Amino acid sequence: MIDVIPDIPRFYTALAEWIACMIYISVLKKRLCGWKFYSFAAGILILQSVFLIVTKNLPIVFWIPCMIVAIGIMYLFIYMCCDINPLEAGYFSVRAFVAAEFVASLEWQVHFFFLGGEENRLILDLTLLVFIFALLFLFIWFLEKRHIPDEGKLNIRQGELWSTVLIGVAVFGISNLSFVSSRTPFSGQYAQEIFNIRTLVDLGGFSILYAYHIQLNDLRIKHELKAVNDILQNQYVQYQQSKESIEMINYKYHDLKNQIIALRAEEDPEKRNAFLTQMENEIKAYEAQNKTGNQVLDTVLTSKNMHCIKNGITLTCVADGSLLNGMDVIDICTIFGNALDNAIEYVQKIADREKRLIHVSLFSQKGFIMIRFENYFEGELNLEGGLPTTTKLDTFNHGYGLKSIRYSVQKYNGVVNVAKKDKWFELKILMPQQLV
Template sequence: MTNVIPDIPRIYTALAEWMACLIYISLLKKRLTGWKLITFSVCTLFIQSIFLVITRDLPIVFWIPCMIMAIGMMLFFIFFSCDITIFEAGYFSVRAFVAAELIASLEWQVHFFFWNAEKATLPMELLLLFAIYGVAFLFIWFLEKRQVPIDGKLNIRQHELWSTVVIGAAVFAISNLSFITTRTPFSGQYAQEIFNIRTLVDLGGFAILYAYHIQLNELRVRHELKAVQNILQNQFVQYQQSKESIEMINFKYHDLKNQIIALKAEKDADKRNEFLTKMENDIKLYEAQNKTGNHVLDTLLTSKNMNCMKNGITLTCVADGTLLNFMDVVDICTIFGNALDNAIEYEQKIADKEKRLLHVSVFAQKGFLMIRIENYFEGELKLEGDLPVTTKKDTFNHGYGLKSIRYAVQKYGGVVSVDQKDHWFELKILIPLKNEKSDL
């Protein structure tokens, strides 16, 4: 780079890159916390500073490789501090690098405007440094805080990462072109002009990446909403199909009852009478089960119970279905359909069929509707936010069952919680009852 124009001190660049990483680390889901994070952060700042300082006087041919290594250290810092994927770490590393370039360039341009690099006193230089870095990075933190999900994850995919890398590389190349050569149509000739190009290009690059980030957020929300809506619709369709099937079964059972009555009227052997009596009792038992007082819940429980029987799962239920009468049919299907599907899917993985247990309870307590769905659980419950982490490999297209349950429950001012007690996974739903019967 030219010796006429003083470049940003490497220690300033290291501090800007470190602070930019901290901005995103503070917003993402942490892997390290407390003193571990503080110690790791201080060590990273020391290593970044030493690396940039000792590579300051290397020939220009080593400039790009050194900058790639600097970004690699930022990637390492973010990835090992946060519980995110390598694609997400790469995505935020590029954004942090462009933000660091912008703030460092802005501070040094203001510095060069008021003083030359040789004339500024150390106290004034540090005051300007911390003032601009502090205000600028705080502003970026407020901007980013609004756009990072609560769980701190964006599910960045490979093509989204590469799009960000290309934008970041283009911004860095154009903003620093004048420091390599002034013999291009995009280079500046004078110091202030070169500083303006670098700062404004970095500002434009940061704005482009921020706009791209907002777009990714909107696409993620649309995808999640579409997935939830599909789950809602699928559960309702399943309910309708189950209702039709169970109505046909009930019709067949009604015919069978009439046949049994006719057979019993004949003069048959005692054993045959006993057999027919047993058949009639079995039918009565079938009629008695899943009669909760809510036909939607009855249909769902009967359908899911048939699935349980096929897979050797014992489903028990104690439910007052009349408490659900104020809820929409689709919401009942969403809550119980998804919860039971998740539980049944898990229970199928348990080798010991004696332990394949599932229990549903619906009751009123102190003015609230309580829905509790429990299933036998082996292993350790891992939460992402307040919901369990999906066990599917494709996290982008899975994990929306419980989100759709929470979406349906929140319509009625309710809350959803999950917990693990001993070897039981427990899903609890609490919804306030309005003028409904409740136990005091």
């Protein structure tokens, strides 16, 4: 260790790490709020400060283990305060650590350049500390706020976390190499030179991690758009297939009606006649279904209703389909197809068939079109960004059905609302009637 160089005060380092965590916590979805959050945050600041100060004079062999513990405290702080998974907490902990290293290093370099080792200048020291910390951390907050999703989650995968960890380890190792040994090709020999190396490497590391973060965010957005578009196209393909299938069924029913007429002309027992009468009534009931005034909506509802009948699900519908005559075919398929697929997927898991209930309504109200999907619902409803969280384990590739609905509705300046009332899940869509 090079003794002539005054090291960063441990409290400054602890404070920088704590503020860096607070920066990322402020832009993520919270788990703790109110007095619980502030009490926990104060406790972490005390713990971090005491730990770094107490371990200041330990032998160099304990340096790396102590830094790992310090990062572990940052990880605990972020994970406990934010509604994110362990991988995301690790990702943001590494980024917060590198940001803290950069800010603390730059502040101490400026301090050393202007004040050197002079003492008894507490007010000036604190003023410089507050000014530089406030300026840099406010700038970092501004940068990070722009590239965090509204729901505060990035769905970080394991490979992305390990890439971030490797960058963080490399940055920390190179930036602090001169403080361990001056006999390497990458070490500095003089105080100002060593300060420059540490600050510039930390700045480069933060910049690399920030660029990587932007790339991950762009990839996430592209993946989401692709998934939504795939869902839109899939629902349209399903509509085309259902349309063809229903047309074939209608031809079959027409032929069956002719067969019934022919059978009635024969001498049949009463029982057989009653059976044929029942068949004819069922055909009439089928023909009366899903005549909403919109052929696309009729096709979607009919295909979904056939699936419901097959799985013991009761689907009822009261809809004025003519309200949607100005809506794009793909949007109708997306809204009704995805909403009904989600409802069917859920109620199909209910053991009691009497509770497998779905209701759809479509009507106009005070210049607006109201579409409501309701299904029997048991359990808790967890919302994220105004939409239910996916129950699939692979969150990266699932959970886009309702997002595609919202995407289609927003094209008509509409809004989507999700709620649970008693034992019913309710998806409501409201759109200005003149824009449809």
